[in-house]
Amino acid sequence: MSIDLHEAEGRRELGAAVARRVLEALGRALASSASARALVSGGSTPGPFFDALVELGSGLDWSRVEIGLVDDRWVPPDHPASNLRLVRERLCRGPIAEARVRGLGAVELDARASVRAADERARSQPPPAVVVLGMGGDGHFASLFPGMPGLAAALDVDAPPGVLGALAPSPPQARVSHNLAALLAADDLILHITGAEKREVFERARADAEPALPVRALLRAAERRERGLAVYWAP
Numbered sequence: 001m002s003i004d005l006h007e008a009e010g011r012r013e014l015g016a017a018v019a020r021r022v023l024e025a026l027g028r029a030l031a032s033s034a035s036a037r038a039l040v041s042g043g044s045t046p047g048p049f050f051d052a053l054v055e056l057g058s059g060l061d062w063s064r065v066e067i068g069l070v071d072d073r074w075v076p077p078d079h080p081a082s083n084l085r086l087v088r089e090r091l092c093r094g095p096i097a098e099a100r101v102r103g104l105g106a107v108e109l110d111a112r113a114s115v116r117a118a119d120e121r122a123r124s125q126p127p128p129a130v131v132v133l134g135m136g137g138d139g140h141f142a143s144l145f146p147g148m149p150g151l152a153a154a155l156d157v158d159a160p161p162g163v164l165g166a167l168a169p170s171p172p173q174a175r176v177s178h179n180l181a182a183l184l185a186a187d188d189l190i191l192h193i194t195g196a197e198k199r200e201v202f203e204r205a206r207a208d209a210e211p212a213l214p215v216r217a218l219l220r221a222a223e224r225r226e227r228g229l230a231v232y233w234a235p
C-alpha cells in the first residue's frame with residue numbers, strides 16, 4: 001500500500017467523505033472488539049468533517065467509542081485555542097455525545113508529569129482504529145513543527161509509540177502531541193487537507209523536495225506502511 005489520494009469538489013463533500021471513512025473504520029473495529037478509539041485533529045480544517053460525522057453517525061454505538069486528540073495546545077480546556085474544546089463543542093453532539101472524550105493532559109497539573117501520564121496511557125492502550133491528521137502550511141502535522149526541539153525523535157518510526165511535549169513557533173507555543181510511531185499504529189490513517197497552498201506543500205513533501213517538512217516523514221513512513229495513508233483533499 002502507499003498513498004491513496006481522494007479529491008472532492010468542496011470542503012463539505014470532503015468532510016462527508018472523511019466522516020464515512022471514519023464510520024467504516026470504527027464499525028469494523030467494533031465488530032471485533034468491545035470498544036474502539038479514534039484520534040482526531042484540531043485547527044480550522046476538521047469542522048465540516050465533525051459536522052458530517054454528527055449527521056451521519058447515528059448507526060454507530062458511540063458509547064463504545066473513545067475519542068482522543070492527535071495533539072493539543074497546552075491551554076485550559078475552555079480556551080478558544082483548545083482542540084479539546086473544539087471536539088467537545090463541535091463533534092460531541094447528537095449521537096456522538098455518547099462517546100467518551102479524552103484530552104491529552106490537564107494544565108493545572110505539572111506539565112512534565114501530565115505529559116508523562118498521557119504517554120504512559122498511550123503506550124498501554126491498543127492502537128487506535130482510526131487517526132485523522134491535519135497539516136499546517138508549514139508542513140507540520142499533529143504538533144510536530146519544522147525545526148522544533150526533539151523533532152527527529154518525535155518522527156522516529158522506530159520509537160515507542162507515545163506522547164511528547166512539543167513547541168509551536170507561535171503562541172500558544174507549548175503543545176502536547178502523539179509521536180509519529182503512535183499515529184502510524186492506527187488501523188486506518190487519514191490526512192485531511194484543504195486549499196491550494198496545502199496541496200502544494202503536500203506535493204513538495206511527496207516529491208521529497210524539502211527534507212525539513214515534517215509531513216515528508218509521514219509520507220515516507222506511509223509508503224512503507226502495509227495499510228498506507230489515505231489523503232483527502234479539496235480546494
Ligand SMILES: O=C1O[C@H](COP(=O)(O)O)[C@@H](O)[C@H](O)[C@H]1O
Binds near residue numbers: 042133134141143
Ligand atoms: O496546530 C494545529 O494545526 C494543524 C493544522 O491546522 P489547520 O488550522 O491548518 O487545519 C492541526 O491538524 C493540529 O491538530 C493543530 O493542533
